[in-house]
Amino acid sequence: VYVKIRRADFTTFTRQRRLNPPASQTRRIHGTARELLQEWIGAYPGARLRLLGVGVADLEPAGRADLLSAVLRPGDDAVDGAVDRIRARFGETALGRARVLR
Incomplete structure (x- = not known):
């Protein structure tokens, strides 16, 4: 997982962390x-941000990445699958997690 951060003065930073075990769960x-x-x-308190991006890299084949995660949090896969199906049918903005509503 990585984040790309750009300050108001266009200085760009990236930070990344490898998930172990690998995971595809949005949580x-x-x-x-x-x-x-x-x-x-x-590290940069008070910095003004211009851009914030989140991405993933070094992906594993489907199903292989989440063997341990599926055992530890089995409901997460079901929630992610349901959200994917609803968005495929009704559009990307049809459903989102409540925590983004403020």
Whole structure:
């Protein structure tokens, strides 16, 4: 998981962390990205941001990445699958997690 951070003066930073074990669950990806951002903010308090990007790299084949994660948090895969099916049918903005509504 990586984050790309650009300050108002166009200085760009990237931070990344490898998930072990690998995962495709949005909860783990979001949590890791959030940790990376919080660590950066701790190093640059008060910095004004122009851009924030989140991405994933070094992907594993489907099904192989989440063997341990599926055992530890089996409901996450079901939630992610349901969200994917609803968005495929009704569009990307049809459904989102409540935590982004503020």
